[in-house]
Amino acid sequence: MTATALPDDVAPDEREPGRSVWAEFRRGLAAMAPILLGVAPFALVLGSQAAMKGLSPLEVALMCGLNFAGGSEFVAIELWRSPPQIALIAGMTLLVNCRHLLMGASFAPHLRRLRPWQAALVLFVMADETWALGMDDARRRMAVTGRPGISLPYYAGLAVSLYIAWVAVTVLGAVVGPVLGNPHAYGFDMAFTAVFLVLIRGMWRGWRRALPWPVSLGVAAVTHLAVPGAWYVPAGTLAGLAVAYFVAGTETREAAP
């Protein structure tokens, strides 16, 4: 029960006695729970759209279970013809998911102590949500233990709950989708925004470190309005990183005597 008794801003040391693998796993399940609220309506919509394009529930389960990257699945279903144009779908999947390159790179220091097969599995289920919560937790742990590294059972809790929910609810959407109304009316899409805003708040390290954020937001928003598709994610990300690069450069110069 120590998992629930701890305030959520205290990062437990992995060597802390009494904190079992199971408690860490449940902590992961609990952390993912509010996000599932936001994910479920998207999964329902994706599943029902896939069914309208002629995919069977089995095909929906395979796509969501093997690819496990929601944004690219929405794009693929949007482009789906019978038979599907494989090169087009693979190309668009690459574009939508190229942010994973940066996510995997920033995750790398926290995965160094894992065995190769563990790292391979961790990366297979690395989605926006598991990565964001996993990084957030790893950062808190580093503040306590002084070294990088994720809590594997915590991450497993995040990943298992998101994976099961994503596959199960998209399949549900494919089976019952046409009967449902529009989930937009219930405000569930705001859950995503809320979760991401809270995560971003947790990354606050002063004004200087936050300078990339308004730039990313502005560039992504303008790109979203001007360019169709998911280009706004790489555009906003790269603009923010350019700002971070220059901010880091001025810091180095100021630190020099």
Added chain:
Amino acid sequence: MSDLARYFALDVPSLLAILAMMAVTYATRVTGYLVLRNRALSSRATAVLEAVPGAVLISVIAPAFTTTNPADLLGLAVTLAMACRFPMLPTVIVGVAVTALLRHVL
């Protein structure tokens, strides 16, 4: 065709497209890690990598900020204010509830 057979239908072109998606997506997931796994980074490169999460997350939700629907804008403002002060769960519940309410009222 029976319902059950329809649920488990799987044709070869669809399977190939799904496998192609899997291969491409997994490649994007492992490449960044493989390239940086055994490399020491300059402090500037570390600072840029540390900025990745915030830049990605804020870019992903940027479309929400482009709405011209007053209900969505107000809902977003309330959610943003909540996110600055409160933990995850209350922020999500209040954000969703207020947005749903505003969409019905406005």
